[in-house]
Amino acid sequence: MASSAVDVSQFDHTPYYCEENVYFLCKNLCANGMAQPDGSDLYIIFISNDKKQTALWHQKASKFTDGLALWDYHVICVQRKSDSSIVVWDLDSALQFPSPLAFYVSETTRPWFQLFPEYQRFFRIVHAPIFLRYFASDRRHMKEPDGTWQAQPPANDPIVAEDGTVHNLNEYIEIRAADAVENVDGEMIDTVHSDKLGIVVKETQLEQFFTHIT
Template identity: 65%
Template sequence: MDISRLQHTPFYCEENVYLLCKELCTNGTADATGSDLFVAFISNEKKQVPLWNQKASKRADGAILWDYHVICVQRKNNGSPHLVWDLDSALPFPSPLASYVSETIRPSFQLFSEYQRFFRIVHAPVFLRCFASDRRHMKDSVGNWIAEPPAYEPIVAEDGTVHNLNEYIEIQASDAAKEFQGDLMNDVNQKFGVLINENQIEEFFSKLS
């Protein structure tokens, strides 16, 4: 897919992924209902998550410290690798999940515990109905934009909610699933999905069949 033809506003990754999911459903890349798509919010309690191979980085290895990041993961059931769609990544678009984890999360890289990454995973059909952002998080204390917002209108949830982004990016390590049991699809179909740690991402999708 030609990434340059997709809507992308720097520093508004949650809205970029919202529109990406809609586009993948519309153009036939994903199921029309988005049943094979999952939105993953990456953050932690301190809102400091190191990721590599990010276009916004000024380092040769593409490393950057985000307060949070959002990607789309596409589940494949035909033996093909699951795919990660990250509009801010310098890796191939999309990238196989295993490659993305290896090159972007770099689990073998020893980090201090406060930099550990957590993934809040929400089924895309739920996310597209429930997510809302009036972009208040991108204004400073006197109301000026920290980064220029998208030209289109803010995203409002189906139930009329105008802002719930904070609830998606709020991470408490104690809330992360310790092990996978029961109906994982039921978990990701909750409004705010399921929270897992960075070492569980590949296992999670391997069991989500």
Template identity: 60%
Template sequence: MATTSASEQSNIDVSHFHHTPFYCEENVYLLCKKLITSGIAETEGSDLFVVFISNDKKQTPLWHQKASNRADGVVLWDYHVVCIQRRRGDHPLVWDLDSTLPFPSSLGSYVSETFCPSFQLFDDFRRLFRIVHAPVFLRSFASDRRHMRDPDGSWIKKPPPHEPIVAEDGTVHNLDEYMNIYAADANITSAKDFVFTQKHGAVIQENQLEEFFSQIS
């Protein structure tokens, strides 16, 4: 299937992609599949990476988020998930269905506007990134949405209309394995190998994000 270059992606309508508020992991799962089937991504999503953003305290500030009630669009998420596309010969692109920034945005612009690197954060708010190659994620990820239920079983947030995602091996829930991210696990040295080979990818620190994607061909 022919793919679309980065320059041809500038006018993509975000409303053409499925979005259920507060279910970013499922939104990105479906986003990856649609980018593949529409020809925007390579076959099997070989140029796509699913990126979980969180930290030890599960307090990650992101700016320009649709869920915010503030003028600067800042939200303190426990975790967030985006897709980063790294096409050969093109700059990395970030697909964030919850952002008010252009869809998609260049990685450099997204980092500048969403993470506000010049804004001095306390250590508890420093962001970490779990990067998983999309083909691995699409085979391995599962969620029965238990994290969105109260102790009495009622929904905290209305679930998506589609059936819960089940992994190829029959696993029904492993979201915690992806969204729990700790500084002690960050290792840029092994990141490139782990991202392509490990079910849970690799964890890196915020100042390593652009460097990591500059090294992916």
């Protein structure tokens, strides 16, 4: 693998709050010089499907030896570096941190593993500068009807968007097969760089998207 490993412990991580973990990961990468100051080389990837059952391997939270976990959704960060290398930052993965995109996809999604069509993974790609401005979560999705937490939340205050929105996580994780674009082309790349919710791509289009960025 071409990328150099980074000590994952330098980044905050709260189990089951991957969207907030990635939000602050991006901010830290920008602040410490590991990414562009404006985050323009970073992309947020939401992984899910219509069933809200997404199989990923090499996950730290797994109880299985192969690291298999079934998430309702998962969130990672992909960086397209200035030397054109593409790496994945996944705070929940047991793989090298970060991992080259091709290696990560091969090991984490196991494309050769046959899934029923309704469990196919889809990927919402959002440009980090837009995500950092517009994403918001008041963590309501992690509360039981009686107000108790399903999992202890991060110590920091909930994330509020620049425009004052307090919760829109549901918009990002609403990922359906019907929303996937037909082709990844220049127009779709422009959409990611301008639209709050980016685009949804099929698993076979994920790597293709990043090779099209200039």
